[in-house]
Amino acid sequence: MPEPVRCRACRSDRGEIVLDLGEQPPWDRMPLRDAPLPDPVAPLRMWLCRRCGLAQLADDVPVAEELHGVEPLAFAAQSDRSVARLADAGLVRPGGRVAEFGSPHGESWLPRLTGRGMTALDPADPGAGPADLVVDVYGLLHEPDQRTALRRRAALLAPGGTLALQLLSLGTVLREGQWYDLRHGHHAYWSLPALDAALRGHGIGLHRAWWYPLSGGTLLVTARAGAEPDAGARRLLRAEDGLGVRTAAGLGRLQAAADGTGALHAWLVAERAAGRTVAAYGAASRAVPLVCRAGIRSDLLAAVGDAAPAKQGRRMPGTDVPVVAPAELARLQPDRVVLFMPELADEVRAELPGIEAAGGRWVVLDPAPRLLGRVAAERSAGRSPGAHGGLRLPS
Ligand SMILES: [Zn+2]
Structure with missing residues (x-):
């Protein structure tokens, strides 16, 4: 009898498996060419929380250090665009303090931000103090406990501070049929509507959202206390909800794609x-x-x-x-x-x-x-x- 799944964000146990890829080997360690087969495998399943709408890994499988690939130029160019966008929005200011939650995917944005005069804080340092800008570059999905992860990001914000997240949204995964984006160690697959609701639960509101073509649809979103989604963010929220990102029927299309x-x-x-x-x-x-x-x-x-x-x-x-x-x-x-x-x-x-x-x-x-x-x-x-x-x- 498998353990009941409990939502990583809202702790509800009401939900269902919407994508089951069966037993999959670890993707983060490439075995040496002569290493004997078979490789160890573990179940790889996506579970949708009926209460908060977060699609997430059903199973916790230990994942070792991820292989750092060569950063494609396309991702470096996107980092440049995203930082420039935040600067245009007035969020990158000389003397401002920035904390980054990074990931093994791509390079840190900190050199780009400190290069524009910001001071970097270490989010792991409890005495670091609040940040005017908290950036998360594919960091959130690596956190097994999403409630704690969101709380930490929100708690780091100075009054009037902004959280900026770059993510591959579930809307993209669903629209493009990218079922293979489900993988061990990537715990959370946020859609924009589910993320909006979760952020509000932590006292910050989704404010702006920009769509980029990278990876089929990469989102840069900002959130801060008291904010409401602007027209661009509302449009993206409606588009994702229209895809059925928070419904088992909508996400079932990923299973069909995987079976293809x-x-x-x-x-x-x-x-x-x-x-x-x-x-x-x-x-x-x-x-x-x-x-x-x-x-x-x-x-x-x-x-x-x-x-x-x-x-x-x-x-x-x-x-x-x-x-x-x-x-x-x-x-x-x-x-x-x-x-x-x-x-x-x-x-x-x-x-x-x-x-x-x-x-x-x-x-x-x-x-x-x-x-x-x-x-x-x-x-x-x-x-x-x-x-x-x-x-x-x-x-
Ligand atoms: Zn939930």
Whole structure:
């Protein structure tokens, strides 16, 4: 009999499993290439709290240090945009005090903020005093206890202070069918409406919200005492509620998407039958459940290229597909390279011109595999291949 689930934010035990990915290996540790299979696995399930609407991990599985990948330029550029937006909103002031709750995903914003004259406080230091600006960059989702985490962030605020959060909202995950964003160690999947209600429970109101195309839809939101959502935030709240982010019926579409990984497997089988070699690029954490759920082994996917030295010489968790350096990937002369992180398309194609020069083609998951046009054709059509489709998230 499994333990009853209790909400990480409101402590209610009323809710239901809305996405069940079965047993999944840890995604944060890439085993050495020769490490014997099978890898240990643990249940990976999303539970929706009926009371507060927070979608969350049902199970607590120990997750070790996450692998720090190479920060894609796209994420650094988003950090620049977000900090500039906060500055435009008058929230980044010389002499102001800032505390950051960071994450293993991407770099700290502190150099950008102290570079604009702010003073950094350590949120872990009990004597640090209040902050005019508390920033959370993908930090919240790593907190097993969401009630305590929100309380800490709210309690750090000076009178009139602002909390700024950057997150991949559940609205994006649902709209884009990104079921593979569910993973061990990522405890909370906030939708904007659920976050708004939870923040109010901690005495701060959602104020502004900006949408960015990164990862299919990244939100930067601000909240402070006494605030009400402005017109832009209200629009995003309505849009997410319209998707059904707080209903089991709405989130059930993620299960349907997860059950559709057969399309990738079928495509790989067809490519092999046609005599083509398929590899992939981006040994991202989000690629792990995809590869595992689709039952992909090295006879279908020759290798996954990744620029992070920490991942090279290893294999994808749960399967024998090796992770190799980009140069090694190019040497394989694959006929097809599936981009597990399409936002890297421009960077990777520029870095590895040899793939296309040798007749290979890049492929994105949209969610079905789709060949990208050759670089010149995409450019002349004025499209960015990374702007749509498939698998997009940090690390
Ligand atoms: Zn709840």
